[in-house]
Amino acid sequence: MTTYVPPIKDLSFVINDVLQVGKYANLPGFADASEETIEAILEEGGKLAANVLHPLNKVGDREGCVRHDDGSVTTPTGFKDAYKQFSDGGWQGLSFDTEYGGQGLPYVLSVAFNEMVSAANMAFGMYPGLAMGAANALHAHGTPEQKQTYLPKMVTGEWTGTMNLTEPHCGTDLGMLRTKAVPQGDGSYKISGQKIWISAGEHDLADNIVHLVLARIEGAPEGVKGISLFVVPKYLVNEDGSLGERNSLQCGGLEEKMGIHGNATCVMNYDEATGWLVGEEHKGLKAMFVMMNEARLGVAIQGVAISDVAYQNAAAYANDRLQGRSLTGPKAPDKPADPIIVHPDVRRMLLEQRATIEGGRAWMLWAALQADLHAKSEDEATRQTADDILGLMTPALKAYLTDKGFAHASSALQVLGGSGYTEEWGMEQFVRDARIAMIYEGANGIQALDLVGRKLPRDGGRAIQAFFAEIDAFIADNQGNDELKPYIDGLAAAKADVVDGTQWLMQNAFANPDNAGAASTDYLNLFSLLCLAHGWAQLARTAIEKRDGEDDKAYFENKLITGRIFLERILPDAKAHLAKLKSGAEPIMAMDAEAFMAG
């Protein structure tokens, strides 16, 4: 019932016109990414998403995954064929290292492609998405042999991968994990323990599944300093690269969830499974964080993606559904009623969604470009600044965009009224699917703590100072642009609020760390509004520049209308977040823990 139209034009506008990726043709991979190539890749990727993956979205929700008595898992009808098309198309290796068979294209292009995949079928997209996360962790921390063994097959999509962190008694607090690793003297370990919430832990899409597992080597220190990372494949790999013995690990059950039914969320039991250390002993958490940060960006884009597909279907409904008359007189007098798009409150809902989608997309792709600059720039200072900024942005992108992804999928459902609440129309699936993104890869409250407790103060605040400098430069560059002035004013005001909030944190968190915790979510929201203001200022500048020279004037005019919605309907929340964060920890911490309980 739902449809998905890939936002090719918008993705291309951001990548080619706003970020001007063409400027970086001197960097590896970027020379191959001409404007035409980027558009062609987006077109092809969009076709896969819209024509192959989206029709399976509801099928996946209805059927879910099935675990059989032998621990094997069957994915929903059509997923296997679709995955084959995905792999055969070379999509998995789009921006992966060419040494292992990837295409080495910019990461920013992968993110754009991932948005379309997640919008079309979020549950499906998690299979290749997690595999790529695992491949990146192996690429960063594996031995040359490990890389040669696993990466080429993961890049083709023949094998997938997973990350195994959570155990029943520990999720956020990994220091408590119990899965153990016993060295066998031959370089291998026997891994035993239970992991839960393992997305794509078992399925029928690929020949092998490469599990990355956090475990504690016998005798290791307690807490997070005794955790190591292991690669534990479902099938052991022979010297010649062929598949060998089945490893002693199994899916012990599937979670019944609110949504993403098409993805297998597994309990994984490791029973003296054979694994090999990845990276250094006891430094597993650090290695896993490579995967985590990548995964967090992948989740952030899910927020934009689900919101966009929900928006599209709501907008189509609003143009089609006849109900009531415009407050200013009939707009479709020949019909029994006007389409509901004439009603300002329906438009408000749609435009608030759209302003966050388009601003969020610009923010996300700009951040993704930082990852490219960090990985590929020849200039040390550029690399460092890019890495600083990406680190700072990651928790905010993840939390803000997934919070809004859920809220706005719900707002899109609302446009359909009662129909939105039925399974038939498909809107409620978007809401259920979107909800998980606020939780996995670190619940959004953890992202907020990561931002205020780690990313902000690190290196004396170097990252946020670099971001402020970029904003200041943008403002200085665009003085005198009258049409851009509201964006510049909004950006400057939001920056002043973030400066104010940051100073409050510096002054108060030291005295009482609970002040940082109590302020964290409101700080994250305030900070994210500044990032969106920055994204929108960039979009608007380019739209103004291009509007008069192009045929498609309406596209740019509409961009500027949507930008005004951001300035007038979304950005005003900044002041409220600032007021709330400054209210501090005292009332939050005043009540006895037991007094929270009912009765």
Add this chain to the structure above:
Amino acid sequence: MTTYVPPIKDLSFVINDVLQVGKYANLPGFADASEETIEAILEEGGKLAANVLHPLNKVGDREGCVRHDDGSVTTPTGFKDAYKQFSDGGWQGLSFDTEYGGQGLPYVLSVAFNEMVSAANMAFGMYPGLAMGAANALHAHGTPEQKQTYLPKMVTGEWTGTMNLTEPHCGTDLGMLRTKAVPQGDGSYKISGQKIWISAGEHDLADNIVHLVLARIEGAPEGVKGISLFVVPKYLVNEDGSLGERNSLQCGGLEEKMGIHGNATCVMNYDEATGWLVGEEHKGLKAMFVMMNEARLGVAIQGVAISDVAYQNAAAYANDRLQGRSLTGPKAPDKPADPIIVHPDVRRMLLEQRATIEGGRAWMLWAALQADLHAKSEDEATRQTADDILGLMTPALKAYLTDKGFAHASSALQVLGGSGYTEEWGMEQFVRDARIAMIYEGANGIQALDLVGRKLPRDGGRAIQAFFAEIDAFIADNQGNDELKPYIDGLAAAKADVVDGTQWLMQNAFANPDNAGAASTDYLNLFSLLCLAHGWAQLARTAIEKRDGEDDKAYFENKLITGRIFLERILPDAKAHLAKLKSGAEPIMAMDAEAFMAG
């Protein structure tokens, strides 16, 4: 897995101490409602909710309702027994007219009871809830014979009732409805047409179902001025009150929905079914509005109810789940980690939920008391003011409390992290169930239009002026109460913002009605924050008064802590809503309708 603890103490505090219902002992029914009686009724009602209805909540979600080939519908296991206990206990007639077998107790007490029922099992509560709405409409508009025929059986719960408005092509815009009524010359009509979204339209709980159906009498004017209301029972009723012939109406199908699976949402087909006019010809909409307004208050309390049961379970989890350490050093050093309630951001989520629940409950019960004063006061001016205020409050209560009910059920789910997303823990059901309340009985955007377009300007703004006068009197009465000062200041500031927003509306809606539409939702939210500020000021005043004289000092201290959370963490949104509503219709209406579509 979930539990529910009826908030007896809090309900009693609001009804007996804050609203001081004892003051109204001169009014019919109130003399029977002593403090002890009220507490006893709440205790008994709470037991029914917690012990009988709540254990069936998950059963209802999992099993749903089943329609058989003959059009009959079976409710989930246990619902029938539970409904019998509900009826046998006399709960259906708690505040209904004694002339028809009701107990005639204050409506405010019914609302408190309904909160507990909805929290325990929202899908179940809709069966008796809709029946009461139908009974009230018959009571207000039926002939003496109709009342005598239907009401006594509806009051005992032997029969239930429904409201039939929506048709496939019209929901909000009832002017388009097509169901027709053909007079038979004997006072009866033949009703033919299809109605959809009929909650409790068919089920196995009661001996008869009394459908109230909107239809158009042959030859009636087009639009809303040609709609009449009919009573169309499932079984015709013989002169002696016994059940006669089966009427020709049938459930044609059940909707598959996101939630409230335990309630049968029916397509109802009327095929020359026999019905009788209720009220005057062509004035059906007016008669139905009695039912609608009652139903909207019933939906508003669902928002508070679901948020409360979700909060309770999240708070219990937060006290139990060990994960991480407090930022200020271990609080449970003998355990492997601290319970997550030590973390400020977890507390923030819980307290923001709680501040809205407790403030919303106070607001809701205060509004319910207006309904009692309107119905029962001997003073004409009191009756009128009460009716004005209740009319003004109804759309705000419905929209604001259900928006927050959903948002806060989702926030409660978040406290559980991944567990919250699984079916096993039951939190995700609360989120799915809560979602419908934003839609049915008039989508929340329609409530906002009702507020700004109808309730606010009616009688020259008499209702809001009465509300302002009440606020001014409260402020004047409590000058010099130092401890109450933050509440008084918050209330005064919120009132000033509402005055400002109202003036903006008056000045701008006349010039362009779309300004009212564009402002409506933000105005409703701003207005609702004022109502909550009013509720919290009342709660705080009473808590301060009672704190030092009572044993249970902690209860009152905690009330005041929660009140501070409202003032410092929720009320700051008022200014943002004011800024947004003043941004006006221009950017909202600027884009062509087609430009909303993707591609």
